[in-house]
Amino acid sequence: MQAIILENKKIINSYYKMKLSCDGILRPTAAGAPSPGQFMMIKVSPHYDPFLRRPMSFYRIDEKEGVLEILYQVVGKGTEIMSELKEGDSVDILAPLGRGFSIPEKMERAILVAGGIGVAPMVALAEKIRGKGQGARGKITVFIGGKTKNDILCKEDFKRIGAKVYIATEDGLMGKKGTCVDLFRSSEFENPQSAIRNPQSVIFACGPHGMLKAVADIAKDRDMPCQVSLDKRMACGTGACLGCVVKTKQKTEDRRQKTEVYKCVCKDGPVFDAEEINWEET
Amino acid sequence: MKKSGVRSQESGVRKNARGTDLSVNIAGIELKNPVMAASGTFGYGEEYTPYVDLNKLGAIVVKGLSITHREGNPPPRIVETTAGMLNSIGLQNIGIDSFINEKLPFLRKYDTKVIVNFFGDSIDEYCEVVKRMDSVDGIHGLEMNISCPNKQEGWLEFGTNPDLTFRVVSAVRKNTKLPLIVKLSPNVTDITVIAKAAADAGADALSLINTLSGMAIDIRTRKPKLANIIGGLSGPAIKPVALKMVWQTAKAIKLPIIGIGGIMTYEDAIEFMLAGASAIQVGTANFIDPAASEKIVDGMKSYCEQNGIKDINEIIGCIPA
Numbered sequence: 001m002q003a004i005i006l007e008n009k010k011i012i013n014s015y016y017k018m019k020l021s022c023d024g025i026l027r028p029t030a031a032g033a034p035s036p037g038q039f040m041m042i043k044v045s046p047h048y049d050p051f052l053r054r055p056m057s058f059y060r061i062d063e064k065e066g067v068l069e070i071l072y073q074v075v076g077k078g079t080e081i082m083s084e085l086k087e088g089d090s091v092d093i094l095a096p097l098g099r100g101f102s103i104p105e106k107m108e109r110a111i112l113v114a115g116g117i118g119v120a121p122m123v124a125l126a127e128k129i130r131g132k133g134q135g136a137r138g139k140i141t142v143f144i145g146g147k148t149k150n151d152i153l154c155k156e157d158f159k160r161i162g163a164k165v166y167i168a169t170e171d172g173l174m175g176k177k178g179t180c181v182d183l184f185r186s187s188e189f190e191n192p193q194s195a196i197r198n199p200q201s202v203i204f205a206c207g208p209h210g211m212l213k214a215v216a217d218i219a220k221d222r223d224m225p226c227q228v229s230l231d232k233r234m235a236c237g238t239g240a241c242l243g244c245v246v247k248t249k250q251k252t253e254d255r256r257q258k259t260e261v262y263k264c265v266c267k268d269g270p271v272f273d274a275e276e277i278n279w280e281e282t
Numbered sequence: 283m284k285k286s287g288v289r290s291q292e293s294g295v296r297k298n299a300r301g302t303d304l305s306v307n308i309a310g311i312e313l314k315n316p317v318m319a320a321s322g323t324f325g326y327g328e329e330y331t332p333y334v335d336l337n338k339l340g341a342i343v344v345k346g347l348s349i350t351h352r353e354g355n356p357p358p359r360i361v362e363t364t365a366g367m368l369n370s371i372g373l374q375n376i377g378i379d380s381f382i383n384e385k386l387p388f389l390r391k392y393d394t395k396v397i398v399n400f401f402g403d404s405i406d407e408y409c410e411v412v413k414r415m416d417s418v419d420g421i422h423g424l425e426m427n428i429s430c431p432n433k434q435e436g437w438l439e440f441g442t443n444p445d446l447t448f449r450v451v452s453a454v455r456k457n458t459k460l461p462l463i464v465k466l467s468p469n470v471t472d473i474t475v476i477a478k479a480a481a482d483a484g485a486d487a488l489s490l491i492n493t494l495s496g497m498a499i500d501i502r503t504r505k506p507k508l509a510n511i512i513g514g515l516s517g518p519a520i521k522p523v524a525l526k527m528v529w530q531t532a533k534a535i536k537l538p539i540i541g542i543g544g545i546m547t548y549e550d551a552i553e554f555m556l557a558g559a560s561a562i563q564v565g566t567a568n569f570i571d572p573a574a575s576e577k578i579v580d581g582m583k584s585y586c587e588q589n590g591i592k593d594i595n596e597i598i599g600c601i602p603a
Contacts, residue, residue, distance in 0.1 A: 043570065048365040048518045048546070053570065094572065235360050235367060236569040238333075240325040242371050243360035262354060262374065267329075281356070 001025035002090040006067065008083070013150050014074040015117070016083050017059070023066030026095055033063045036124035037100030037229055037271040040068065041237035042082070043092040050078040053094070055234050055266070057121040057206075059154075061128075068095065071120040071153065097237050101125050101204055101227055101271050108200035111224075112142040112163070113215050115180050115207025116151055119144055121229055123157045125204055130161050142166065145180025145207070149173045180207070181214040202227070205274075216274035226274035232265040239267030247278040302586040303593045304579075306340070308538045308561050309461035309486030311395055311423045313340035316555065316594060317579045320542055320565035321346050321399035321425060321465075322371065324575075326385040327392070333572035338579055340561060341395035344381065346427050348401055349410045351377035361498050361507040366517025366544070367566060368496055370510035373401060373430070378414045390420040397423040397463065403433040405453045412458040423461040426454060428480075429469075429492045441467035441492075444479035451483035463540065466490040466531075468520075473527045474534040481535050489540035489563065490531060491524045516566040518544040525557050532558025533603045546574065548581025558599040 007019040026034060041053035060069035074083050085091065101121075103110075110129050112122045126140050140163035146152045147170045158165045167175030168183040176183055203226040205215040212228045219226030232244035245262035246269070260278055263269065304315040318341040324330055327342045336342065354374025361368045376384070378400070389396050398421050402408035408426070415421050428441035428450060440446045451464055464480040466473055468491035477488055493514025498507040506512075524543020532539050541559030545551050546567045554562045567574035586594060 050362060051365055051367060051517055051570070052362045092571075233358055233360055233362075235362075235369075235566075236323075236572070238329050238572060240323060240329045241360065241369070241569055242354065242374050243357075243369060245354070245357050245359065245374075247356075262357075 001093060003068075003093045005085055005087055005089045005091060007087060008085050008089075010083070011071075011153065015071065015153060016074065016079075017069060017071050018082065018085070019067060019069045020091070020093065021066065022068050022093065022095065025093070026066070034058055034061050034068060034096035035100040036061065036128050037121050037227075038096040038098050039237075039270060040070070040093045040095035041097060041234070042070075044078050044081045044085075046092070050076075050081070052078075052235055053092075053237060054078045054082070055097075055231075055237060055270075057229065057270070058096070058124045059120040061124050071117065071123075073117045094237060098266055098270050099268065101128075101229070103129055104202060104225070106200060107202045109139045109141065109202070111184075111201055111203045112140065113180050113184050113203060113205040113207070113211075114142065115145050115211040116147070117153070118205075118207030118211075118229070118231075119154045121206055122204065123154050123161075126158060126161045126163055140164070143168070143180045143184045145169070145178075145183065145211070147171065179211065181211055181218070184215065185218055203274075205229070206231075212274075213279045216277065216279060219274055227271050228274045228277065229271045230265045230269050230277075232270075234266050237266045239264045246272070247281040248272065248276050249278055250276075301592060302583060303595075304583060304586070306560050306595060308540065309423065309463060311341070311397070311461050313395060313561060314393075315340045315579050315582065316559075316561035317551065317575055317582070318343055318397070318540065318561060318563045319568060319575050320563035321427070323565040323568045326381065327389050327396075328385065330568070330572055334576045336389075336392040336394050338576050339394045340579075341397050341422070342389065343397045343399050343425050343563060344385070344389075345375055346373055346399040346401050347375050347378045347381050347411065348373065348403075349378060349407050349414075351375060351380065356509045358507065358509055359513075361513070363496070363498055363515065363517075364519060366515055366519035367569075368498055368508060368513035368515050369493070370508045370513035372510065378411050382414070382418055386418070386420050395422040396420055397425050399425040399427055399465070401427040401430045403430065405432075405434075405450050408450055408454050409457045412454050412460075415460065416458065421460065423463060424454075424458060425463040425465050425489060426451065426485075427465050427492070429465070429467040439467065439469075441476060442470050444475050447476050447479040448483045451480050451485055455484035461486045463487040463489050465492055465542075466527075467492045468523060468527055468543075469495045474531055477531045477535045477537075481537050485537060487538040487540060487560075488531060488535065489542055491520070491527050491543045494520050494523065516544065518546055518550075520544045521550060525553060528554055528559050529557040529601060532599055545578070546570070548578045548585055551578050551582055552585055552597070555594070555597050556600045558601070560595075560598055 206229040355372030496515040521544030541554030
């Protein structure tokens with residue numbers, strides 16, 4: 001389905017933002033409108049090289065206007081071609097795909113942990129949470145990490161949404177020195193009285209695999225619910241090719257023991273409960 | 283979903299308004315058109331209903347099934363290559379019984395032929411799987427994947443050795459009355475030798491080609507890009523190889539041939555038919571465009587109309603030896 005590019009611009013260095021008019025071309029799903037954590041498969045060129053579509057999560061969702069925005073980093077041939085597309089060009093997309101974040105009714109605080117470009121779906125998520133009136137002003141806490149200050153994206157978005165933002169850079173030139181995981185783990189939040197440890201708080205994380213594993217460990221230690229958005233190479237995006245699998249732990253029918261099964265990141269995810277993932281094997 | 287779930291009223295009507303007949307007969311299976319969805323690229327059909335009217339396809343070849351479910355290979359399982367991709371899924375599947383109980387009832391609702399792709403680790407396993415499908419309603423044919431290692435005898439792939447091919451196909455033949463299509467591996471010196479072995483053993487039709495063996499390396503990490511190191515290459519990159527093998531086999535063997543390998547468009551499909559294929563399968567293209575198979579049916583129809591072809595069978599094997 002052809003989406004029209006409304007805007008495609010560089011944010012900084014290799015990071016870009018693309019706004020797509022998708023009015024009338026989104027596939028009907030049981031879930032209805034596109035939701036945060038879901039993604040699109042985008043064919044960046046009509047030719048055979050690059051061959052496969054590229055999965056891109058939604059950075060912002062404007063349901064009324066049928067506009068989807070994505071945030072991407074140029075890392076190879078596909079994203080390079082994307083970065084050269086112009087306003088008015090059309091691109092072939094499949095959307096929405098996959099299972100997004102689920103926002104529990106009783107959630108009092110959302111804790112968003114994002115590493116690098118993993119921040120993209122977090123903006124859509126924060127907007128949705130705010131829109132639902134859940135988590136009163138200030139009750140969305142965001143931890144963003146990146147290599148340098150130029151890898152810290154969307155700071156302004158979160159401020160606009162009214163979230164509390166903490167930043168860490170590996171070179172220490174912006175915010176605290178370290179990673180978003182260090183930040184999240186840091187002493188300020190170790191206080192048992194801190195709202196951050198409130199059982200009604202939910203962690204949502206997106207970023208590199210190692211980061212997600214570390215966040216999942218912290219969540220487990222603190223006995224907090226945690227949802228992670230995974231990123232894997234995909235071919236189809238619809239659950240047919242079985243290329244993007246991740247090892248998960250599933251309860252058997254009698255619920256007495258767990259078995260390990262491969263699940264598709266594209267169809268069963270990309271968002272999973274952190275405790276469902278076998279972090280050792282994936 | 284458009285008409286999905288409802289048997290098309292036009293079921294049985296094979297001619298469109300302008301009179302082009304796209305129907306073909308493969309091994310006794312009447313297909314309303316020569317376009318099939320290839321095994322492993324179309325799930326069990328259900329995955330594609332948001333994009334394709336399954337009633338419009340000649341047949342669906344379901345993801346390869348074994349006697350019990352298979353977990354498949356560890357990831358990474360796929361990697362993009364120039365004009366194609368490598369995969370090493372490792373034959374992950376739900377097992378034949380789960381397919382019959384959980385997936386087949388859905389497919390029965392459609393007016394399309396269901397062909398079950400299957401495999402085994404040994405001759406006995408191949409036979410066990412086909413026995414389970416005996417007199418199961420809604421299975422119209424079998425496609426036998428012989429690109430599997432023979433666990434019992436030195437791990438040699440059945441499909442790379444004419445003797446092993448003959449033995450495994452003969453054994454399966456004795457255990458089923460369903461139309462039997464044997465899917466050939468291109469990773470051999472002379473595909474017509476294997477094709478002949480399958481034909482002599484009682485195959486009703488041949489499908490070719492399966493993926494070409496290949497690999498890709500990440501020069502930054504100096505590691506293979508697939509966890510399994512090697513995988514199967516598919517996509518438009520392999521089309522010329524596939525086309526040549528179809529042409530060669532069609533000349534050598536008197537069995538209907540189903541052409542597979544990098545078919546992305548109706549033009550590609552027509553090429554295969556000219557080379558000698560009686561039907562074709564759309565595989566990797568489904569990943570790029572989930573509606574590819576349906577578009578290819580429409581494109582073939584227009585091609586025939588524009589070129590005054592009344593019956594698609596007229597063009598099969600036009601290219602001389």
